[in-house]
Amino acid sequence: MLQIIAWIALSIGILSSIIITIDVIRHPQMMTIMNIVWPINGWFFGPFALWTYFKWGRLKAKDNQKEDTRGRPEKVFVSTSHCSAGCSFGDAVGVPIVAITGLAIAGSTLFAHYxxxxxxxxxxxxxFQFYAIYPMNKEAGAANAIKSAIKADSLSLIAFEVGMFGWMALVHFVFFAEPPKPTEATYWFMMQIAMILGFLTSYPANWLLVRKGIKEEM
Structure with missing residues:
Protein backbone atom coordinates (compact mmCIF):
# COMPACT_ATOMS: atom_id res chain seq x y z
CA MET A 1 0.00 0.00 0.00
CA LEU A 2 2.82 2.42 0.87
CA GLN A 3 4.47 1.72 -2.49
CA ILE A 4 1.23 2.62 -4.27
CA ILE A 5 0.86 5.83 -2.23
CA ALA A 6 4.49 6.68 -2.97
CA TRP A 7 4.06 6.25 -6.73
CA ILE A 8 0.89 8.36 -6.68
CA ALA A 9 2.59 11.15 -4.68
CA LEU A 10 5.66 11.13 -6.92
CA SER A 11 3.52 11.15 -10.08
CA ILE A 12 1.47 14.10 -8.79
CA GLY A 13 4.66 15.96 -7.90
CA ILE A 14 6.23 15.36 -11.30
CA LEU A 15 3.02 16.36 -13.08
CA SER A 16 2.85 19.56 -11.01
CA SER A 17 6.45 20.36 -11.97
CA ILE A 18 5.69 19.80 -15.65
CA ILE A 19 2.62 22.08 -15.53
CA ILE A 20 4.62 24.85 -13.83
CA THR A 21 7.55 24.40 -16.22
CA ILE A 22 5.28 24.80 -19.25
CA ASP A 23 3.77 27.93 -17.74
CA VAL A 24 7.10 29.60 -16.84
CA ILE A 25 8.28 28.97 -20.39
CA ARG A 26 5.20 30.79 -21.65
CA HIS A 27 5.33 33.44 -18.90
CA PRO A 28 8.96 33.82 -17.72
CA GLN A 29 9.60 35.28 -14.30
CA MET A 30 11.20 38.72 -13.89
CA MET A 31 13.80 37.05 -11.64
CA THR A 32 15.31 34.33 -13.86
CA ILE A 33 16.21 31.92 -11.05
CA MET A 34 12.51 31.67 -10.13
CA ASN A 35 11.92 29.88 -13.46
CA ILE A 36 13.83 27.00 -11.83
CA VAL A 37 12.56 27.48 -8.28
CA TRP A 38 8.86 27.04 -8.98
CA PRO A 39 9.15 23.71 -10.87
CA ILE A 40 11.37 22.29 -8.10
CA ASN A 41 8.75 23.26 -5.54
CA GLY A 42 6.16 21.53 -7.69
CA TRP A 43 7.99 18.24 -7.21
CA PHE A 44 7.61 18.11 -3.43
CA PHE A 45 4.61 20.42 -2.80
CA GLY A 46 2.50 19.06 -5.65
CA PRO A 47 -0.94 20.70 -6.06
CA PHE A 48 -0.15 23.19 -3.28
CA ALA A 49 2.81 24.41 -5.36
CA LEU A 50 0.47 24.82 -8.33
CA TRP A 51 -1.91 26.91 -6.25
CA THR A 52 0.83 29.14 -4.81
CA TYR A 53 2.53 29.54 -8.19
CA PHE A 54 -0.60 30.66 -10.02
CA LYS A 55 -1.74 32.82 -7.08
CA TRP A 56 1.60 34.48 -6.17
CA GLY A 57 4.28 33.33 -8.60
CA ARG A 58 2.54 34.55 -11.73
CA LEU A 59 2.38 38.06 -10.21
CA LYS A 60 6.12 38.23 -10.89
CA ALA A 61 5.94 37.13 -14.51
CA LYS A 62 7.40 39.60 -17.00
CA ASP A 63 4.06 39.92 -18.79
CA ASN A 64 1.92 40.29 -15.66
CA GLN A 65 -0.47 43.24 -15.65
CA LYS A 66 -2.08 42.60 -12.25
CA GLU A 67 -1.25 44.59 -9.13
CA ASP A 68 0.90 42.82 -6.53
CA THR A 69 -1.21 42.98 -3.36
CA ARG A 70 0.64 40.29 -1.41
CA GLY A 71 1.39 40.87 2.27
CA ARG A 72 4.55 39.93 4.14
CA PRO A 73 3.45 36.33 4.91
CA GLU A 74 3.02 35.63 1.20
CA LYS A 75 6.28 37.34 0.26
CA VAL A 76 8.18 35.41 2.94
CA PHE A 77 6.55 32.24 1.60
CA VAL A 78 8.07 32.96 -1.81
CA SER A 79 11.44 33.75 -0.19
CA THR A 80 11.26 30.41 1.62
CA SER A 81 10.32 28.68 -1.64
CA HIS A 82 13.44 30.11 -3.21
CA CYS A 83 15.62 28.92 -0.33
CA SER A 84 13.96 25.49 -0.19
CA ALA A 85 14.37 24.88 -3.90
CA GLY A 86 18.14 25.34 -3.71
CA CYS A 87 18.37 23.09 -0.65
CA SER A 88 16.09 20.45 -2.16
CA PHE A 89 18.06 20.37 -5.39
CA GLY A 90 21.32 19.89 -3.50
CA ASP A 91 19.80 17.18 -1.32
CA ALA A 92 18.39 15.34 -4.35
CA VAL A 93 21.76 15.48 -6.13
CA GLY A 94 23.50 14.13 -3.03
CA VAL A 95 21.38 10.99 -2.74
CA PRO A 96 22.70 9.14 -5.84
CA ILE A 97 26.27 10.24 -5.05
CA VAL A 98 26.13 8.46 -1.69
CA ALA A 99 24.26 5.48 -3.16
CA ILE A 100 26.67 4.95 -6.08
CA THR A 101 29.86 5.43 -4.06
CA GLY A 102 28.66 3.40 -1.08
CA LEU A 103 29.99 6.14 1.15
CA ALA A 104 29.59 5.72 4.91
CA ILE A 105 30.66 7.91 7.83
CA ALA A 106 31.22 6.28 11.22
CA GLY A 107 29.80 3.16 9.63
CA SER A 108 26.51 4.87 8.77
CA THR A 109 25.15 5.69 5.32
CA LEU A 110 22.69 8.10 6.99
CA PHE A 111 25.57 10.20 8.33
CA ALA A 112 27.11 10.15 4.85
CA HIS A 113 23.81 11.43 3.43
CA TYR A 114 23.77 14.16 6.08
CA PHE A 128 20.32 30.24 -5.98
CA GLN A 129 20.56 33.21 -3.61
CA PHE A 130 23.46 34.65 -5.61
CA TYR A 131 21.37 34.61 -8.79
CA ALA A 132 18.62 36.45 -6.93
CA ILE A 133 20.99 39.15 -5.64
CA TYR A 134 23.61 39.67 -8.35
CA PRO A 135 21.33 40.52 -11.33
CA MET A 136 19.74 43.33 -9.29
CA ASN A 137 23.05 44.92 -8.28
CA LYS A 138 25.82 43.98 -10.70
CA GLU A 139 27.66 47.22 -9.97
CA ALA A 140 28.59 45.92 -6.50
CA GLY A 141 30.38 42.96 -8.05
CA ALA A 142 30.09 39.18 -7.89
CA ALA A 143 32.21 38.83 -4.75
CA ASN A 144 29.93 41.14 -2.80
CA ALA A 145 26.89 39.25 -4.10
CA ILE A 146 28.37 35.94 -2.89
CA LYS A 147 28.97 37.39 0.57
CA SER A 148 25.42 38.71 0.69
CA ALA A 149 24.08 35.34 -0.48
CA ILE A 150 25.95 33.50 2.28
CA LYS A 151 24.70 35.97 4.87
CA ALA A 152 21.11 35.75 3.62
CA ASP A 153 20.91 32.00 3.16
CA SER A 154 22.97 30.35 5.92
CA LEU A 155 20.44 30.48 8.76
CA SER A 156 17.45 29.58 6.58
CA LEU A 157 19.39 26.71 5.00
CA ILE A 158 20.36 25.28 8.38
CA ALA A 159 16.74 25.57 9.51
CA PHE A 160 15.64 23.71 6.38
CA GLU A 161 18.09 20.89 6.99
CA VAL A 162 16.99 20.56 10.63
CA GLY A 163 13.47 19.69 9.48
CA MET A 164 14.65 17.51 6.64
CA PHE A 165 17.33 15.59 8.52
CA GLY A 166 15.05 15.11 11.51
CA TRP A 167 12.52 13.34 9.32
CA MET A 168 15.28 11.28 7.66
CA ALA A 169 16.40 10.10 11.11
CA LEU A 170 12.85 9.00 11.96
CA VAL A 171 12.59 7.14 8.66
CA HIS A 172 15.95 5.47 9.23
CA PHE A 173 15.63 4.55 12.89
CA VAL A 174 11.94 4.51 13.82
CA PHE A 175 9.43 4.01 11.00
CA PHE A 176 11.03 1.11 9.11
CA ALA A 177 12.70 -2.10 10.22
CA GLU A 178 14.57 -1.89 6.91
CA PRO A 179 14.90 1.72 5.64
CA PRO A 180 13.86 2.18 1.98
CA LYS A 181 16.63 2.45 -0.62
CA PRO A 182 17.10 5.25 -3.20
CA THR A 183 16.04 2.77 -5.91
CA GLU A 184 12.57 2.52 -4.34
CA ALA A 185 9.64 4.91 -4.79
CA THR A 186 9.05 4.90 -1.02
CA TYR A 187 12.48 6.48 -0.45
CA TRP A 188 11.66 9.44 -2.67
CA PHE A 189 8.20 9.77 -1.16
CA MET A 190 9.90 10.06 2.23
CA MET A 191 12.18 12.70 0.68
CA GLN A 192 9.13 14.65 -0.51
CA ILE A 193 7.83 14.71 3.05
CA ALA A 194 11.29 15.67 4.34
CA MET A 195 11.41 18.64 1.97
CA ILE A 196 7.96 19.82 3.06
CA LEU A 197 9.06 19.64 6.71
CA GLY A 198 12.28 21.45 5.80
CA PHE A 199 10.19 24.21 4.25
CA LEU A 200 8.12 24.51 7.43
CA THR A 201 11.19 24.77 9.70
CA SER A 202 12.81 27.25 7.31
CA TYR A 203 9.85 29.62 7.11
CA PRO A 204 10.35 31.18 10.60
CA ALA A 205 14.05 31.65 9.86
CA ASN A 206 13.25 33.44 6.60
CA TRP A 207 10.71 35.62 8.40
CA LEU A 208 13.37 36.63 10.94
CA LEU A 209 15.95 37.36 8.24
CA VAL A 210 13.46 39.51 6.31
CA ARG A 211 12.37 41.37 9.44
CA LYS A 212 15.98 42.20 10.33
CA GLY A 213 16.73 43.35 6.78
CA ILE A 214 19.30 40.63 6.15
CA LYS A 215 17.20 39.09 3.39
CA GLU A 216 14.82 40.62 0.89
CA GLU A 217 11.20 39.52 0.86
CA MET A 218 10.30 38.27 -2.60
Missing amino acids: VVEFVLAYVFGVL
Whole structure:
Protein backbone atom coordinates (compact mmCIF):
# COMPACT_ATOMS: atom_id res chain seq x y z
CA MET A 1 0.00 0.00 0.00
CA LEU A 2 2.82 2.42 0.87
CA GLN A 3 4.47 1.72 -2.49
CA ILE A 4 1.23 2.62 -4.27
CA ILE A 5 0.86 5.83 -2.23
CA ALA A 6 4.49 6.68 -2.97
CA TRP A 7 4.06 6.25 -6.73
CA ILE A 8 0.89 8.36 -6.68
CA ALA A 9 2.59 11.15 -4.68
CA LEU A 10 5.66 11.13 -6.92
CA SER A 11 3.52 11.15 -10.08
CA ILE A 12 1.47 14.10 -8.79
CA GLY A 13 4.66 15.96 -7.90
CA ILE A 14 6.23 15.36 -11.30
CA LEU A 15 3.02 16.36 -13.08
CA SER A 16 2.85 19.56 -11.01
CA SER A 17 6.45 20.36 -11.97
CA ILE A 18 5.69 19.80 -15.65
CA ILE A 19 2.62 22.08 -15.53
CA ILE A 20 4.62 24.85 -13.83
CA THR A 21 7.55 24.40 -16.22
CA ILE A 22 5.28 24.80 -19.25
CA ASP A 23 3.77 27.93 -17.74
CA VAL A 24 7.10 29.60 -16.84
CA ILE A 25 8.28 28.97 -20.39
CA ARG A 26 5.20 30.79 -21.65
CA HIS A 27 5.33 33.44 -18.90
CA PRO A 28 8.96 33.82 -17.72
CA GLN A 29 9.60 35.28 -14.30
CA MET A 30 11.20 38.72 -13.89
CA MET A 31 13.80 37.05 -11.64
CA THR A 32 15.31 34.33 -13.86
CA ILE A 33 16.21 31.92 -11.05
CA MET A 34 12.51 31.67 -10.13
CA ASN A 35 11.92 29.88 -13.46
CA ILE A 36 13.83 27.00 -11.83
CA VAL A 37 12.56 27.48 -8.28
CA TRP A 38 8.86 27.04 -8.98
CA PRO A 39 9.15 23.71 -10.87
CA ILE A 40 11.37 22.29 -8.10
CA ASN A 41 8.75 23.26 -5.54
CA GLY A 42 6.16 21.53 -7.69
CA TRP A 43 7.99 18.24 -7.21
CA PHE A 44 7.61 18.11 -3.43
CA PHE A 45 4.61 20.42 -2.80
CA GLY A 46 2.50 19.06 -5.65
CA PRO A 47 -0.94 20.70 -6.06
CA PHE A 48 -0.15 23.19 -3.28
CA ALA A 49 2.81 24.41 -5.36
CA LEU A 50 0.47 24.82 -8.33
CA TRP A 51 -1.91 26.91 -6.25
CA THR A 52 0.83 29.14 -4.81
CA TYR A 53 2.53 29.54 -8.19
CA PHE A 54 -0.60 30.66 -10.02
CA LYS A 55 -1.74 32.82 -7.08
CA TRP A 56 1.60 34.48 -6.17
CA GLY A 57 4.28 33.33 -8.60
CA ARG A 58 2.54 34.55 -11.73
CA LEU A 59 2.38 38.06 -10.21
CA LYS A 60 6.12 38.23 -10.89
CA ALA A 61 5.94 37.13 -14.51
CA LYS A 62 7.40 39.60 -17.00
CA ASP A 63 4.06 39.92 -18.79
CA ASN A 64 1.92 40.29 -15.66
CA GLN A 65 -0.47 43.24 -15.65
CA LYS A 66 -2.08 42.60 -12.25
CA GLU A 67 -1.25 44.59 -9.13
CA ASP A 68 0.90 42.82 -6.53
CA THR A 69 -1.21 42.98 -3.36
CA ARG A 70 0.64 40.29 -1.41
CA GLY A 71 1.39 40.87 2.27
CA ARG A 72 4.55 39.93 4.14
CA PRO A 73 3.45 36.33 4.91
CA GLU A 74 3.02 35.63 1.20
CA LYS A 75 6.28 37.34 0.26
CA VAL A 76 8.18 35.41 2.94
CA PHE A 77 6.55 32.24 1.60
CA VAL A 78 8.07 32.96 -1.81
CA SER A 79 11.44 33.75 -0.19
CA THR A 80 11.26 30.41 1.62
CA SER A 81 10.32 28.68 -1.64
CA HIS A 82 13.44 30.11 -3.21
CA CYS A 83 15.62 28.92 -0.33
CA SER A 84 13.96 25.49 -0.19
CA ALA A 85 14.37 24.88 -3.90
CA GLY A 86 18.14 25.34 -3.71
CA CYS A 87 18.37 23.09 -0.65
CA SER A 88 16.09 20.45 -2.16
CA PHE A 89 18.06 20.37 -5.39
CA GLY A 90 21.32 19.89 -3.50
CA ASP A 91 19.80 17.18 -1.32
CA ALA A 92 18.39 15.34 -4.35
CA VAL A 93 21.76 15.48 -6.13
CA GLY A 94 23.50 14.13 -3.03
CA VAL A 95 21.38 10.99 -2.74
CA PRO A 96 22.70 9.14 -5.84
CA ILE A 97 26.27 10.24 -5.05
CA VAL A 98 26.13 8.46 -1.69
CA ALA A 99 24.26 5.48 -3.16
CA ILE A 100 26.67 4.95 -6.08
CA THR A 101 29.86 5.43 -4.06
CA GLY A 102 28.66 3.40 -1.08
CA LEU A 103 29.99 6.14 1.15
CA ALA A 104 29.59 5.72 4.91
CA ILE A 105 30.66 7.91 7.83
CA ALA A 106 31.22 6.28 11.22
CA GLY A 107 29.80 3.16 9.63
CA SER A 108 26.51 4.87 8.77
CA THR A 109 25.15 5.69 5.32
CA LEU A 110 22.69 8.10 6.99
CA PHE A 111 25.57 10.20 8.33
CA ALA A 112 27.11 10.15 4.85
CA HIS A 113 23.81 11.43 3.43
CA TYR A 114 23.77 14.16 6.08
CA VAL A 115 27.26 15.41 5.23
CA VAL A 116 27.10 15.15 1.43
CA GLU A 117 23.60 16.55 1.17
CA PHE A 118 24.26 19.39 3.60
CA VAL A 119 27.33 20.49 1.62
CA LEU A 120 25.49 20.31 -1.71
CA ALA A 121 22.38 21.97 -0.27
CA TYR A 122 24.56 24.80 1.03
CA VAL A 123 26.34 25.20 -2.31
CA PHE A 124 23.15 25.24 -4.36
CA GLY A 125 21.28 27.30 -1.76
CA VAL A 126 23.93 30.02 -1.90
CA LEU A 127 24.08 29.74 -5.69
CA PHE A 128 20.32 30.24 -5.98
CA GLN A 129 20.56 33.21 -3.61
CA PHE A 130 23.46 34.65 -5.61
CA TYR A 131 21.37 34.61 -8.79
CA ALA A 132 18.62 36.45 -6.93
CA ILE A 133 20.99 39.15 -5.64
CA TYR A 134 23.61 39.67 -8.35
CA PRO A 135 21.33 40.52 -11.33
CA MET A 136 19.74 43.33 -9.29
CA ASN A 137 23.05 44.92 -8.28
CA LYS A 138 25.82 43.98 -10.70
CA GLU A 139 27.66 47.22 -9.97
CA ALA A 140 28.59 45.92 -6.50
CA GLY A 141 30.38 42.96 -8.05
CA ALA A 142 30.09 39.18 -7.89
CA ALA A 143 32.21 38.83 -4.75
CA ASN A 144 29.93 41.14 -2.80
CA ALA A 145 26.89 39.25 -4.10
CA ILE A 146 28.37 35.94 -2.89
CA LYS A 147 28.97 37.39 0.57
CA SER A 148 25.42 38.71 0.69
CA ALA A 149 24.08 35.34 -0.48
CA ILE A 150 25.95 33.50 2.28
CA LYS A 151 24.70 35.97 4.87
CA ALA A 152 21.11 35.75 3.62
CA ASP A 153 20.91 32.00 3.16
CA SER A 154 22.97 30.35 5.92
CA LEU A 155 20.44 30.48 8.76
CA SER A 156 17.45 29.58 6.58
CA LEU A 157 19.39 26.71 5.00
CA ILE A 158 20.36 25.28 8.38
CA ALA A 159 16.74 25.57 9.51
CA PHE A 160 15.64 23.71 6.38
CA GLU A 161 18.09 20.89 6.99
CA VAL A 162 16.99 20.56 10.63
CA GLY A 163 13.47 19.69 9.48
CA MET A 164 14.65 17.51 6.64
CA PHE A 165 17.33 15.59 8.52
CA GLY A 166 15.05 15.11 11.51
CA TRP A 167 12.52 13.34 9.32
CA MET A 168 15.28 11.28 7.66
CA ALA A 169 16.40 10.10 11.11
CA LEU A 170 12.85 9.00 11.96
CA VAL A 171 12.59 7.14 8.66
CA HIS A 172 15.95 5.47 9.23
CA PHE A 173 15.63 4.55 12.89
CA VAL A 174 11.94 4.51 13.82
CA PHE A 175 9.43 4.01 11.00
CA PHE A 176 11.03 1.11 9.11
CA ALA A 177 12.70 -2.10 10.22
CA GLU A 178 14.57 -1.89 6.91
CA PRO A 179 14.90 1.72 5.64
CA PRO A 180 13.86 2.18 1.98
CA LYS A 181 16.63 2.45 -0.62
CA PRO A 182 17.10 5.25 -3.20
CA THR A 183 16.04 2.77 -5.91
CA GLU A 184 12.57 2.52 -4.34
CA ALA A 185 9.64 4.91 -4.79
CA THR A 186 9.05 4.90 -1.02
CA TYR A 187 12.48 6.48 -0.45
CA TRP A 188 11.66 9.44 -2.67
CA PHE A 189 8.20 9.77 -1.16
CA MET A 190 9.90 10.06 2.23
CA MET A 191 12.18 12.70 0.68
CA GLN A 192 9.13 14.65 -0.51
CA ILE A 193 7.83 14.71 3.05
CA ALA A 194 11.29 15.67 4.34
CA MET A 195 11.41 18.64 1.97
CA ILE A 196 7.96 19.82 3.06
CA LEU A 197 9.06 19.64 6.71
CA GLY A 198 12.28 21.45 5.80
CA PHE A 199 10.19 24.21 4.25
CA LEU A 200 8.12 24.51 7.43
CA THR A 201 11.19 24.77 9.70
CA SER A 202 12.81 27.25 7.31
CA TYR A 203 9.85 29.62 7.11
CA PRO A 204 10.35 31.18 10.60
CA ALA A 205 14.05 31.65 9.86
CA ASN A 206 13.25 33.44 6.60
CA TRP A 207 10.71 35.62 8.40
CA LEU A 208 13.37 36.63 10.94
CA LEU A 209 15.95 37.36 8.24
CA VAL A 210 13.46 39.51 6.31
CA ARG A 211 12.37 41.37 9.44
CA LYS A 212 15.98 42.20 10.33
CA GLY A 213 16.73 43.35 6.78
CA ILE A 214 19.30 40.63 6.15
CA LYS A 215 17.20 39.09 3.39
CA GLU A 216 14.82 40.62 0.89
CA GLU A 217 11.20 39.52 0.86
CA MET A 218 10.30 38.27 -2.60
